[in-house]
Amino acid sequence: MDFPATPHLAALFKYTIIFGLLVAFLVLLTLAVVESDKFLPAAGIDRYMQRMAFGEATDTRDPNLYYGIVVDCGSSGSRVFVYSWPRHTGNPAQLLDIRQMRDLQGRPVVKRITPGLSTLASNPDEASTYLKPLLQYAAYHIPRDKHKETPLYILATAGMRMLSESDQEDILDNLRENVPLDYEFLFSDTHVEVISGKQEGVYAWIGINFVLGRFNHAEEDDPMVEVEFDQTSLSEASQVPSILRKRTVGVLDMGGGSLQIAFEVPKSDDISKSLIAEFNLGCDKHHTEHVYRVYVSTFLGYGxxxxxxxxxxxxxxxxxxxxxxxxxxxxxxxxxxxxxxxxxxxxxxxxxxxxxxxxxxxxxxxxxxxxxxxxxxxxxxxxxxxxxxxxxxxxxxxxxxxxxxxxxxxxxxxxxxxxxxxxxxxxxxxxxxxxxxxxxxxxxxxxxxxxxxxxxxxxxxxxxxxxxxxxxxxxxxxAQLIYDREVQWTLGAILYRTRFLPLK
CATH class of the missing domain: 3.30.420.150 (Exopolyphosphatase. Domain 2)
Known part of the structure; x- marks a missing residue:
């Protein structure tokens, strides 16, 4: 016998279909996420989702948030990058959780001006005026009560390297003298310099490995490498022959004019200090967890x-x-x-x-x-x-x-x-x-x-x-982007240069 459909049965049938479609959608979404994770580093989906959250605006009302500024003075122009991080956990095996600051619209706090700082070789007295648009931009976005504890680094690269030492110093001296008069940032004479190609390469290597999570604690499926230490360069409290830690990645970068390679050297071979950069990224110089030895070489004219x-x-x-x-x-x-x-x-x-x-x-x-x-x-x-x-x-x-x-x-x-x-x-x-x-x-x-x-x-x-x-x-x-964003060497610079700051 056929029974006539009732409104209740029709509604039940409709909701059953909706529920079934919802379940199917969730299953497909889960499969897509799991499948996409195969193409991510071994850090896994949790870390990926954490990185995706970088698009959120920085909470400038948080009193436990700290800031740092890096000005990249390149050959064709200068850019300012503002970074932020929460108070350090106190665990010497963990690095600062540094992130690029985001404005209220979720956009990176970055500003560029042209031409390059090196064009002021004949007018070095204009250097501080030249940088004002960038420093004012950074000062506007960072809470005023945080200015005095916010480190400012002005780092020049290729364009300034091509000037004579006297022309370089004239420009840098102007910045050392005048920047502190207009801004209350944490700024000393050593915070402004012309960095070498080797330093720039190290900073780029640090930035890329940091974003990829290669400085974090290893998880079960992470590739590992045994790292040996040069005992003569470590303190007595750090005398360990080697440790097993997460493998870092090497970097190849070819531009129009130059070529660069950088990678970690895990074995403590007899290599000249001029060829290897050895540094501690940890928050405690007495621990070896984050001591790295990186080979960097730049080939000018091979771009x-x-x-x-x-x-x-x-x-x-x-x-x-x-x-x-x-x-x-x-x-x-x-x-x-x-x-x-x-x-x-x-x-x-x-x-x-x-x-x-x-x-x-x-x-x-x-x-x-x-x-x-x-x-x-x-x-x-x-x-x-x-x-x-x-x-x-x-x-x-x-x-x-x-x-x-x-x-x-x-x-x-x-x-x-x-x-x-x-x-x-x-x-x-x-x-x-x-x-x-x-x-x-x-x-x-x-x-x-x-x-x-x-x-x-x-x-x-x-x-x-x-x-x-x-x-x-x-x-x-x-790659062009990592986690949907361009990785600049300035990220590595702020991580390296803030690692021993008292505020952590």
Whole structure:
């Protein structure tokens, strides 16, 4: 017998369907989260969600919150970064929980001005006036009652390094004298300086590993490494031969003009102090939990744009012909070039990726004598890398060469990259140009697109012929952002420079 549907039964049926859909949605969401966690570092989903909360506005009403300011004075401009952190837990095995300050809209408290500080070489008395927009911006966002305990660091990089020492000091002296007159920040003479490329590399290494959680306590599935200590550099209270701790990541960074590598050296080998940076990131200098030894090397002139210019010039000068076949250009791609002595040369691409890589090898200067073994290239010493127990992140050109055109950014796979790069190079330029004009490469500007064949070959040459990464190395990831944000060396600088402050 059929019973007529009642309003109660209809409502029950409707709610049952809604409940079932809700359960299905929650199951799918859980599966998606678990699946996405496979692509995150071993820190796990809890830490990922914690990092995602960085978008929340900083609570400036919290009396237990502290602040720090870093001004990055680069070659083309200067930027101010404001950081905040809660009171330290008191556990010497934990670092400060430093985060980038966020305004009421959740945006990072960052401001940039141009041109660079180094342009004031002829007017050093204008240095403090030049920085006022940045310092006023920082002062506005930090609670007034916190100014006197807020450290301010003004750190200059490449542009200032190129000035004479006297020009550098004239600019720095002006800042040392005048900044304290206008602001109450914690600021001393040692808080303003021109940092070396080595220091900048160390700060970048610290910042990236901090964001990845590599300085935190190890969890069950975290990769570990045994770290040995140089007993002569430790206090009596810290005399331990070695400890087992979470493995850190190495950093590869290639810009247009320079190239840099930085990684931890776990073994206490006989290495010159000038080649290794050893530092304690912990809040207690008597503990070894956060003592790190990092190798950093910067190669000026080995950036992708610098090498490309040198390559073109050498090809033109070697041939002395006005028409040259170039294996590092896509097939049939034309290129006009004017040499330094004024000759006009016409290049035509052959798109031979393998020959291109072979032709680039001599730029590594492998024949330069190695004063201390082993060396990477150009006679520069580099400690052996344990490729079986290591992990690297590649930034800037390592990301652009993999992602902007080839669209394989992320985990680096040698065979996959070589095939994608080779296929691009040997494709006729008319077809590539047609694809580009149709918007199929939205991340690549015209210069990137035209130089992609060369730059992918140079990246692979540096990786495998320069730094000697084996073809089967599977622990390199190219990246532009970590946890959806750009990681600046200034984060590493504030972490390093505030580690022994009394307020912790």
């Amino acid at each position: 992708s744009n610098s090498i490309l210019k040198l390559y073109r010039e050498q090809m033109a000068n070697t041939s002395r012909s006005t028409s040259i076949l170039d294996p590092c250009l896509p097939r049939d791609m034309p290129l006009e070039h004017t040499t330094q002595d004024g000759r006009h040369v016409h290049f035509k691409g052959t798109g031979d990726y393998t020959v291109c890589r072979t032709n680039l090898h001599h730029f590594l200067n492998k024949t330069v004598p190695c004063q201390k073994q082993p060396c990477s290239f150009n006679g520069v010493y580099q400690p052996n890398i344990d490729f079986k127990n290591s992990e690297f992140y590649g930034f800037s050109e390592f990301w652009y060469s993999m992602e902007d055109v080839l669209r394989i950014g992320g985990k680096y796979e040698y065979k996959k990259f070589e095939k994608a790069a080779s296929d691009f190079c040997k494709t006729r330029w008319s077809l590539l140009e047609d694809r580009y004009e149709k918007g199929l490469y939205p991340q690549a500007d015209e210069y990137r697109f035209r130089s992609q064949c060369f730059k992918s070959a140079w990246m692979a040459t540096i990786m495998h012929d320069g730094f000697s990464f084996p073809a089967n190395y599977s622990s390199l990831r190219s």
